[in-house]
Amino acid sequence: MPEAEGSCTLSPELLRIAREELNEDPRRREKDIQAVREWLLKQPHLNARTDRQVILRYLRGCKFSLERTKAKLDMYYTCKGALPDMFQGRDPQNPKLRSIIKLGLMFPLPGYDPQGRKVIFGRLGAWDPSKHKPEDLFKAAGMLFDVMFLEDEQITITGIIQANDMTGLTLKHVAALPLPLIKRVSTTWQEGYPFRPKGVHYINTPQAFDALFNLFKPLMREKMKKRVHIHGSNIEGMCKFFSREMLPAEYGGSAGTIQEIADEWLRKMDEHRAWFLQDEKHKADESRRPGKPKTTADLFGTEGSFRKLDFD
Structure with missing residues (x-):
């Protein structure tokens, strides 16, 4: 079950693993979540989810590095915007x-x-x-x-x-x-x-x-x-x-x-159907990205670069 807002329901053993392997400090956890939330809200090109559960998931996946968390979240929403075949119509x-x-x-x-x-x-x-x-x-x-x-x-x-x-x-x-x-x-x-x-x-x-x-x-x-x-x-x-x-x-x-x-x-x-239908709006809008917009070639390379992966 997900954690309730502001609380932790993980077992003592899982909390130990989170501390030792993921650098999760219970005393700093909420401050880190809020820092990422505030950063997301300031990004003009991102319509991101800012709920605690999602941000905490990414913090853990990035071992509580704020910069890695921001980069991974940006990449996720950028891919969502760039790949409608994978992320639109998820009904x-x-x-x-x-x-x-x-x-x-x-x-x-x-x-x-x-x-x-x-x-x-x-x-x-x-x-x-x-x-x-x-x-x-x-x-x-x-x-x-x-x-x-x-x-x-x-x-x-x-x-x-x-x-x-x-x-x-x-x-x-x-x-x-x-x-x-x-x-x-x-x-x-x-x-x-x-x-x-x-x-x-x-x-x-x-x-x-x-x-x-x-x-x-x-x-x-x-x-x-x-x-x-x-x-x-x-x-x-x-x-x-x-x-x-x-x-x-x-x-x-x-x-x-x-x-x-x-x-x-x-x-x-x-x-979770309602969640999926609502989730489609959460993605990057490259026309609003500060600086140079990211293209599919920036993200995934060009088709020609894949040919070396061909099989016998």
Whole structure:
């Protein structure tokens, strides 16, 4: 549950982690939140959210560096303004988005791993490129992240783990992902979201996996490259990192079926529909930015620069 205004509901252990790993000082917390809020309100080009929950999330994601927090918030709202395909029309009642969410391509598993981190399970070969636009896949994933942040404060402290089953992935899937889109998504998620990614696990990696991974790897930060674990077809290897009880029934777990979990997250998105519709107005207006407006080329490079990422 999120913190109430001006109070803290985190456990003593999570507060300790926040102090030791994120430089969070309870005596300074509200002053830092207010400093970021005042800065946001002074930016003529930003129509930003200024509620405590969002600002605190970014402060934690930036280890309470005010300058990094400001830069990341600016980047997030700038990306929102620059990428309408990802951030406009985020209505959970949209049939295209509903059909993607119901596929269970990505969903958080219940509970946490032994280190208290949230595990996000992905099935990246379970979509049909002839039926679904990749832009809509990433839009639905961003909506899931937002609901997760709204409902689960712990992840801002302990971070997330990704666990991906690549069954069904083909070169047709890889070819359907435009290289400029991959760059835009990677930049937005890495530079604009206050994630604390702690590791990525892959199982059932077919031949096409190498082609996909070679697209994303050049865009990954060096520390994340060291946190990638590939387990072949051995789910037991992945289960050394988190409990089998967290897994869907299809993987021998007791967390319910994939469809049940996907339907539960669709219900959560429906509950936040008003938030999503209202959130569309929160973005940057480059015509009002002091100094030189930022272009998509400034943010994501030009299409020609992506060609070196092509696969064999």
